[in-house]
Amino acid sequence: MTHKIATILAQTGINSDEKTGALVAPIHLSTTYQHPEFGQSTGFDYTRTKNPTRSILEKTLAAIEGADHALVTSSGMSAIVLAFSIFPLGTKILAVRDLYGGSFRWFNQQETEGRFHFTYVNTEQELLAEIDTAAYDVVYVETPTNPLMVEYDLPAIIKAAQTQSAKVIVDNTFYTPIYQTPIKDGADVVIHSATKYLSGHNDVLAGALMTSNQELYDQYFYNQNTTGAVLSPFDCYLLMRGLKTLALRMERSTANAQQIVAYLKNHASIKEILYPGKGGMVSIKVADERKIPTILNNLKLFTFAESLGGVESLITYPTTQTHADIPAEVRHSYGLTDDLLRLSIGIEDAEDLIADLKQALEG
Numbered sequence: 001m002t003h004k005i006a007t008i009l010a011q012t013g014i015n016s017d018e019k020t021g022a023l024v025a026p027i028h029l030s031t032t033y034q035h036p037e038f039g040q041s042t043g044f045d046y047t048r049t050k051n052p053t054r055s056i057l058e059k060t061l062a063a064i065e066g067a068d069h070a071l072v073t074s075s076g077m078s079a080i081v082l083a084f085s086i087f088p089l090g091t092k093i094l095a096v097r098d099l100y101g102g103s104f105r106w107f108n109q110q111e112t113e114g115r116f117h118f119t120y121v122n123t124e125q126e127l128l129a130e131i132d133t134a135a136y137d138v139v140y141v142e143t144p145t146n147p148l149m150v151e152y153d154l155p156a157i158i159k160a161a162q163t164q165s166a167k168v169i170v171d172n173t174f175y176t177p178i179y180q181t182p183i184k185d186g187a188d189v190v191i192h193s194a195t196k197y198l199s200g201h202n203d204v205l206a207g208a209l210m211t212s213n214q215e216l217y218d219q220y221f222y223n224q225n226t227t228g229a230v231l232s233p234f235d236c237y238l239l240m241r242g243l244k245t246l247a248l249r250m251e252r253s254t255a256n257a258q259q260i261v262a263y264l265k266n267h268a269s270i271k272e273i274l275y276p277g278k279g280g281m282v283s284i285k286v287a288d289e290r291k292i293p294t295i296l297n298n299l300k301l302f303t304f305a306e307s308l309g310g311v312e313s314l315i316t317y318p319t320t321q322t323h324a325d326i327p328a329e330v331r332h333s334y335g336l337t338d339d340l341l342r343l344s345i346g347i348e349d350a351e352d353l354i355a356d357l358k359q360a361l362e363g
Contacts, residue, residue: 076193
């Protein structure tokens with residue numbers, strides 16, 4: 001029987017321990033495993049290669065993304081590095097310009113050191129035109145983008161890339177499988193900073209990679225086992241615990257975000273709101289950027305901090321935090337200006353969050 005995503009999430013780890021019937025999947029801390037006899041294996045030999053707790057988590061992650069395989073990693077950035085680890089020197093990559101600052105930092109390093117060649121575009125039209133007119137090995141997309149919240153038409157991009165035999169890698173951190181499943185649309189690889197919505201509680205650092213391509217998976221599995229950027233058993237447990245409420249958390253953060261956007265729409269202190277209509281991520285451009293320090297210092301419920309996707313509402317200033325490594329002239333060229341604040345809307349009462357924004361903006 002095929003279950004809906006909310007059921008798969010709530011049932012994470014259940015019936016995974018046949019011996020005891022434990023409802024919660026056990027945390028297997030052992031680093032090594034006994035061989036029953038010479039030449040035999042239980043399927044687990046050394047925990048860097050495979051761990052029972054991690055395997056349960058990966059099975060759930062693959063299921064919710066509609067993928068055949070999943071790997072969890074030690075951070076979101078390690079998932080990105082793993083995603084590109086299979087491509088040879090000189091690989092040509094087409095990417096959306098509006099990216100998480102950490103992704104840009106690593107991409108820039110690879111380009112500077114001559115490993116990969118990157119071409120960046122600002123719009124979906126430019127992206128599709130580039131795919132049609134030039135040969136790329138990989139198309140890399142965040143959607144919605146971070147922090148301008150631009151949605152891209154994944155089916156159209158994937159179809160265009162497939163005609164050119166380019167692999168498509170999608171960062172699905174912001175929407176999660178609750179709102180989009182790129183693998184089902186034909187994407188080759190999906191990655192997540194699982195630190196964010198998948199875990200949802202700001203207490204675990206993790207990444208995830210999903211694919212239905214057996215050849216790609218075999219290469220990724222080999223590379224991860226070789227380099228060792230795996231997730232610890234305890235962190236796997238924390239991530240599984242967070243996954244159980246993902247559907248509920250996304251529903252609540254979306255409802256809160258929609259109410260907050262409705263309030264801010266006509267506020268004199270806000271000149272632009274960037275919100276795709278769903279999810280908990282909202283960016284705003286303030287009318288007077290000189291007031292940003294005062295706004296941030298006056299907030300009581302929103303926490304001024306990096307990261308996103310937790311049950312607590314956060315506010316980030318990309319210029320000095322998440323996107324500080326992107327040169328100002330580059331940021332400004334595609335709309336990431338110094339008047340922008342990024343909000344990660346949590347699951348608190350929306351009226352309380354609105355009141356906090358009101359007093360901070362008007363104080």
